[in-house]
Amino acid sequence: MxxxxxxxxxxxxxxxxxxxxxxxxxxxxxxxxxxxxxxxxxxxxxxxxxxxxxxxxxxxxxxxxxxxxxxxxxxxxxxxxxxxxxxxxxxxxxxxxxxxxxxxxxxxxxxxxxxxxxxxxxxxxPLTTLTAWEAMYERLGIHEDKDAGKAILIIGGAGGVGSVAIPLAKQTGLTVIATASREETNDWCIQRGADHIINHKHPLQPQLEELGFSDVPYIFCLSDTAEHWDNLVNCIAPEGAICSVVGVEQPLNLTDLMAKSATFAWEFMFTRPAFQTETxxxxxxxxxxxxxxxxxxxxxxxxxxxxxxxxxxxxxxxxxxxxxxxxxxxxxxxxxx
The missing domain is CATH 3.90.180.10 (Medium-chain alcohol dehydrogenases, catalytic domain)
Structure with a gap:
């Protein structure tokens, strides 16, 4: 062949x-x-x-x-x-x-x-669905019974994973705030079910505040983790949880999250097959x-x-x-x- x-x-x-x-x-x-x-x-x-x-x-x-x-x-x-x-x-x-x-x-x-x-x-x-599903329901621990009505910030909503994460989050009853920076990506996120759109080319916290959110309990980062680190730290709620799929070349300063007792987790869809895990x-x-x-x-x-x-x-x-x-x-x- x-x-x-x-x-x-x-x-x-x-x-x-x-x-x-x-x-x-x-x-x-x-x-x-x-x-x-x-x-x-x-x-x-x-x-x-x-x-x-x-x-x-x-x-x-x-x-x-x-x-x-x-x-x-x-x-x-x-x-x-x-x-x-x-x-x-x-x-x-x-x-x-x-x-x-x-x-x-x-x-x-x-x-x-x-x-x-x-x-x-x-x-x-398959790849994007597995990534979004594992990230939200297993890494972030989102569950409809306890989280319906809460907000999730999805950074990079118009890409492959974001295109699945948005409707899955809506199925769970979350309020979805997605980031996009162009008219066509804004429209795509809305079409997929996002409740609000903010621009990741600018600081995110002031834009959240304009929407009436001081912070969010969940963040799913699908864009450059290092570039958005300050956004993640500033926007996450105390005792909130962050998950990212984009690796970094330099170590992240996880101490930035200590005051909020916030959780940070990686999602890599290939972990289970690569390591032949029990799950x-x-x-x-x-x-x-x-x-x-x-x-x-x-x-x-x-x-x-x-x-x-x-x-x-x-x-x-x-x-x-x-x-x-x-x-x-x-x-x-x-x-x-």
Missing amino acids: KAVGTYRSQPIEAVNSLVEEVVDQPNAEGRDILVRVEAVSVNPVDTKMRGHRKEDNGEFAILGYDASGVVESVGSDVTMFSPGDKVYYAGDFTRQGSNAPYQLVDERIVAKKPNTLTHEESAAL MSRQHEILKKAAQFVDEGKLTTSMTENWAPLDAETLKQAHAKLEGGGMIGKLVISQKT
Whole structure:
């Protein structure tokens, strides 16, 4: 089979930043299922994995961390899926990715895709849904029974994760304050269900105060953590909780949060599959619940662009678009035209 990947860290402009190679089609064993990939979406993690590989060891790495497709075969220990099932998943960054005709993936991080969405629409959801769900309900500890009516500040509301976090937060009964800086991103956040929009190009606390909020109990940071550190410290309520998905190059001064006894947590969606944690199957449960939400009309796809085919040239253009900034929602690539 012909897959798209990279051999070494290179800028996307380099001729061989992404290349096509013929590789053996893998076989499903144990708890793995072999999926015939129908569509993938492109995420910032794809560009980071391409441009900042920890080891340039000359091995061919297939990228891609979101997919929707059809189960081709299953390993001997698989209990949740059968050939022919239509599934979606985000995968595992320690294994070969989805930018290929077929991919092996552990059944514990897969679910049947929403019945009411196409493969393309479904492929936009797994990574961002898992990230938003884990961050809000597990890292921040948000629960409808105790938090309905409280406010959450989502910094970077128009990106892939924000596009899912906003409607999920509304489902939980939260008041959503999202940040955006352009008319089109403002409109997108409102369309996804945000109650208020403030501009992350300016200090956030004065804007919150104009809306009648002295602070907020929850902050979900989807933009540059270091750049927004003062905003996080100033806007979080005493005994509040902050979660971020954007790593930093220099240590954060967590002492800034001490006076408020505020909690800070990281969310990395790949933790469970990468470390084979005891809670790994939670990702199957989350994706299953998210598919139910979609089919009930409580959640919609965040796909805003659909390209084809899934080849090196198309993926180069997709990586360049994401690295250029300003992406709204998710960019999806179909396997075939």
